Amino acid sequence: MFAPPACGQLLDTLLPATVPGYGEKFSVIAQHRAVAPGATRWNFGGITAAPGLDMRTGYDSAPGGAAGSALLQATPSLAVADQAAGFGLYAQAMQADYPQNRAQNTGTTLIAAGERISLPRERITAAAAWLRGAVTGFAFDTAAITRPIPFTLENFRAADKFSSGMFTFTPEFSASRYRFGAIASTASRDEWREAATLASHTGGPLTLLLRLGATQQIYQTDAENADVFEYLAGAREQADGLWSLSLLAGAAQRLPRFGPAITAPILEARADWMPTALTRISLTASREIDDPDAVSAAPYTKTSLKLAVVQDHLGNVTIKALADLAEARYIHSNLREFLGMGELSMQWRATPVLSVTGVYSFNTRQANALGAANEHVFTLGLSWTP
Secondary structure, three states: OOOOOOOOOHHHHHOOOOOOOOOOOOOOOOOOOOOOOOOOOEEEOOEEEEEEEEEEEEEEOOHHHOOOEEEEEEEEEEEEEEOOOOEEEEEEEEEEEOOOOHHHOEEEEEEEEEEEEEEOOEEEEEEEEEEEEEEOOOOOOOOOOOOOEEEEEEEEEEEEEEEEOOEEEEEEEEEEEEEEOHHHHHHOEEEEEEEEEEEEEOOOOEEEEEEEEEEEEEEOOHHHOEEEEEEEEEEEEEEOOOEEEEEEEEEEEEEEOOOOOEEEEEEEEEEEEEEEOOEEEEEEEEEEEOOOOOOOOOOEEEEEEEEEEEEEEOOOEEEEEEEEEEEEEEOOOOOEEEEEEEEEEEEEOOOOOEEEEEEEEEEEEEEOOOOOEEEEEEEEEEEEOO
């Protein structure tokens, strides 16, 4: 895993599913950091601890769109969970060094904890996280970035799921605080999100869904402040262990502090399929107005398509193929940007505690008014998880 950019659903992508409250979003393919299947972890009564160390080396042809360099990366981590108490904690530190282009060196620190309380007809979840990362040139509206820009993210979220007969009702709340360096200080902001989801279970595999959401973006400059409202309805159909289909469609409205309101159609669709016990396929398509987690304060509509294919072989070899395509159309200009990511990896679990992983990834950025860039990354790594 490389230095994470500031992008949508960042924490849900980085955190493992062992932390309640993270990594479970309906519309996101979350590529979680996971405990190796052969690992036994360390047990202390009802508490399990899973330390890990990932070491990688390789070559990056254009980190952030800059000059190429060899790559050295170390990522120690620790996951702690108490299943009976519904508690999970995760800590990770990552250092990536580029000997031939030291301006691209990055360090990341991530700490998160979550608690889930299950009652007869209610499930309460609360979670908090702190992340120090860096945004690179392979993100929307960042073509002028020549070196990583550090940022910090503080996040708190809570949800309460009520069940009654064939209905479930889930209100959610999230508060985030983003702080960027001096070069991108205008992107620093506070963000508040509220959402409510009503689900109707028909008794079969079909679930009907209605979701309402609101986001308040508070920047350092009042002219950039805005409120975003979402109205979505759809359905989810699921066959346990085989496939699931989800579709939500509706509209979003952006109300800036100054200027006219903007309304756009939005969509969230996902398909998960397991054609065999060893093959998993996930496809996600979405269209949204704004990407509040992006480094830029410029508003845009974003259309994205994500595909993940995972194939297991011989019980100790896993092959993964990922593709992520996204286009941004800026609301107040004719700027159009396209970001593409493709990745192919193979992991060999040599022993229950040691894994060898080879990864090739490709990033591209294309725009009608900004410089284009392509990046090829090759790495070979060794992971230890007792």
